Amino acid sequence: MTAKPLSLWTEASIRVRPSAVEAVAELLQEITRVGVTIEPQIDAFGPDEGYLLDTNAPSTLRSYFYGTVPPARRAALRRALRAAGLVEAVVGRVAWRTMQEEDWAEAWKEHYEIEHIGRVVIRPAWLEYKDRQPDDVVISIDPGMAFGTGQHATTRMCLQALQELIKPGDFVLDLGTGSGILALTAASMGAGNVLAVDTEEQAVAAARFNAAGNNLLGQIAIAHGSIESATIFGAFDIILANINAATLSSLAPKIAGVLKPGGHLIAGGIIEERRLGVTADLGLAGLQVERKLEEGDWRTLVCRK
Amino acid sequence: MAKKVRAVVRIQLGAGKATPAPPVGPALGQHAINIMQFCKEYNEKTASQAGQIVPAEVTVFEDRSFTFVLKTPPASDMLRKAAGIDKGSRAQKREKAGSISRDQLREIATAKMRDLNAADIESAESMIEGSARSMGIEVRN
Numbered sequence: 001m002t003a004k005p006l007s008l009w010t011e012a013s014i015r016v017r018p019s020a021v022e023a024v025a026e027l028l029q030e031i032t033r034v035g036v037t038i039e040p041q042i043d044a045f046g047p048d049e050g051y052l053l054d055t056n057a058p059s060t061l062r063s064y065f066y067g068t069v070p071p072a073r074r075a076a077l078r079r080a081l082r083a084a085g086l087v088e089a090v091v092g093r094v095a096w097r098t099m100q101e102e103d104w105a106e107a108w109k110e111h112y113e114i115e116h117i118g119r120v121v122i123r124p125a126w127l128e129y130k131d132r133q134p135d136d137v138v139i140s141i142d143p144g145m146a147f148g149t150g151q152h153a154t155t156r157m158c159l160q161a162l163q164e165l166i167k168p169g170d171f172v173l174d175l176g177t178g179s180g181i182l183a184l185t186a187a188s189m190g191a192g193n194v195l196a197v198d199t200e201e202q203a204v205a206a207a208r209f210n211a212a213g214n215n216l217l218g219q220i221a222i223a224h225g226s227i228e229s230a231t232i233f234g235a236f237d238i239i240l241a242n243i244n245a246a247t248l249s250s251l252a253p254k255i256a257g258v259l260k261p262g263g264h265l266i267a268g269g270i271i272e273e274r275r276l277g278v279t280a281d282l283g284l285a286g287l288q289v290e291r292k293l294e295e296g297d298w299r300t301l302v303c304r305k
Numbered sequence: 306m307a308k309k310v311r312a313v314v315r316i317q318l319g320a321g322k323a324t325p326a327p328p329v330g331p332a333l334g335q336h337a338i339n340i341m342q343f344c345k346e347y348n349e350k351t352a353s354q355a356g357q358i359v360p361a362e363v364t365v366f367e368d369r370s371f372t373f374v375l376k377t378p379p380a381s382d383m384l385r386k387a388a389g390i391d392k393g394s395r396a397q398k399r400e401k402a403g404s405i406s407r408d409q410l411r412e413i414a415t416a417k418m419r420d421l422n423a424a425d426i427e428s429a430e431s432m433i434e435g436s437a438r439s440m441g442i443e444v445r446n
Contacts, residue, residue: 009327018422019432023439025317026381029358035318037332040422044310051310051364055422064327084439104334105325111337111369143341152342244349271349 010069012077013095015058020089027084028063031077037062058091068098115150117159120185122150125213137163137188140213141179143206148179148242154268157293157300158182158242161266165302166191170237173197173230173258176247177222180207182240187211187219191238194220197229227254235260242268242300245278252285256305259287265303275299308366312336317379320351320359336365343371350375358382360420376420380436383413388442402441410434410444 012032016024025036041057065073074096081087114129115122123129125142132138143149150156162182166172168190174183177196187194196211198204204224211217223229230236231254239259241248248255248267255265265287270278272294279289279301287303294300314332316323323329323344333340343363351359360376377383388403414421414429423429434444 007326009331011327011331019435020439022380022421022432023436026379026436026440029317029379034326035316035328037328038315038317039332040313040315042310042313047309049309051313053313053422055424062328062332064331086439099331101330104331105340107334107337108339108369112339149339149342151339152345154345244345244352246352269345269349 007101008067008098009101010065010067010096010098012063012065012069012074013097014061014063015091016061017058017089017091018055020086021059021061023084024061024081024086024089027080027086028061031080032063032065034064034066069096112149112151115156117150117156118163120150120159120163122159122181124149125210137185139181139184139188141181141184141210142213143179143181143210148177148181150181153295153298154242154270154300155181157295157298158240158266158268159185161291161293161300161302162186162238162240163189165238165264165266167237168192171233171235171260173233173236173239175227175230175239175241175251175255176203176243177207178203178242180210180220180222182242183207183220183222184210184214184216186238186240187216188214191219193233195230195233195236196220196222197225197227199224199226227251227258230258233258235263237263239263239265240268241265244269245271245274248278249281252281252287256285256287259305261305263305264290265305266300267303268298268300270299270301271297272299275301308368308370311365311367311369313362313364315360315362315376317358317360320354320357321348323347333363333365333371336371337369338363338365338371339369343373347373377417380413380417380433381440383416384433384437384440384442387413390442401443404443404445405437406445410437 028036039060041054042051044051112124121136121138123140125140166189169192172186172191172194174196177198183194183196207222211220289301290304291302325340361373363373365371387405387409390403414433418429
């Protein structure tokens with residue numbers, strides 16, 4: 001995963017008076033086309049006491065340009081602010097800095113900790129796990145830029161359901177594998193064969209990297225693709241699909257087509273307001289919801305064919 | 306767990322379009338938030354509003370956990386719709402891109418009131434009017 005060159009970006013940071021925040025944001029959006037962030041000044045109180053927005057203080061607006069920005073383009077931004085009559089609303093100067101993807105992509109790792117979900121222990125690849133118990137199923141994960149760290153409610157609930165259902169020798173399909181976290185857990189808990197697929201190359205690379213890191217490459221086939229890649233493998237005992245409501249609805253018939261009678265689908269990535277729609281589409285495909293797991297806004301459905 | 310707020314970041318981006326690239330990556334990465342986690346949640350919660358700009362206001366806590374709420378589209382989007390134009394004029398001193406009535410202005414200010422941090426409807430109106438002016442949209446009296 002480290003072979004990919006990292007991208008260079010330039011950040012323009014502008015402090016803007018409250019009355020013109022929207023207008024400057026609009027201008028930046030139009031010029032850069034990549035979106036804008038607005039950071040208002042806040043007074044944070046103690047733990048659980050929230051914060052107060054300082055409505056009179058300038059907000060910091062940040063916008064991003066791909067690559068480096070030569071002086072002429074920097075001057076063009078100032079001209080655009082002047083032409084739009086917004087120059088008075090800017091406090092101080094526009095601050096420019098170049099940054100690489102790694103400057104922000106890796107920062108969160110510092111706060112990523114070992115996670116216990118039932119018997120499963122998700123260990124960040126860069127941390128040591130010292131208190132190993134005989135029953136523990138330890139999975140080491142470096143998610144890179146793929147989804148699946150075990151920190152998110154939807155991943156936790158899928159891991160919970162998976163460990164309750166899996167039997168030695170089961171054939172398991174992980175649709176939208178992301179970092180590979182669910183597929184790796186299935187393989188570690190005795191699945192006979194695991195197929196993991198994802199439509200994003202970055203995820204396939206991350207899943208392979210993690211499979212190697214856990215010495216599980218021999219037990220997991222990882223492919224770039226979707227449910228179509230699974231049909232040649234025959235029928236599965238368990239299908240994991242921690243994706244989203246729309247994809248689950250549209251793939252429901254195909255998922256049912258590659259699930260053994262009596263087999264289970266663990267469907268995650270569903271927010272409550274979309275649960276009924278997904279349940280109906282899964283039902284039409286012959287997948288009956290047996291159990292619903294809940295955490296915050298998120299739902300995971302355990303279905304049986 | 307008791308949590309202290311570290312920062313509030315508002316990200317303006319297209320519904321369903323959050324990726325780890327800018328602006329999401331650097332905006333959240335500098336506060337050490339798990340970027341992919343935000344992207345997945347944002348994209349799922351905005352899936353039904355494709356084509357619109359849907360700002361997310363992210364509250365970051367000291368332990369680097371976060372919550373976010375979705376906000377109303379930017380005033381500029383609403384102004385363009387009200388004026389019936391595709392885009393504003395960049396050079397507002399020279400060109401007029403379109404116009405809206407004072408009632409339309411009040412309607413937008415009312416809709417945006419809760420997101421603008423304005424003390425009252427008059428100051429919300431003057432903020433929206435400022436946005437309109439910078440886009441070359443005239444407010445008819």
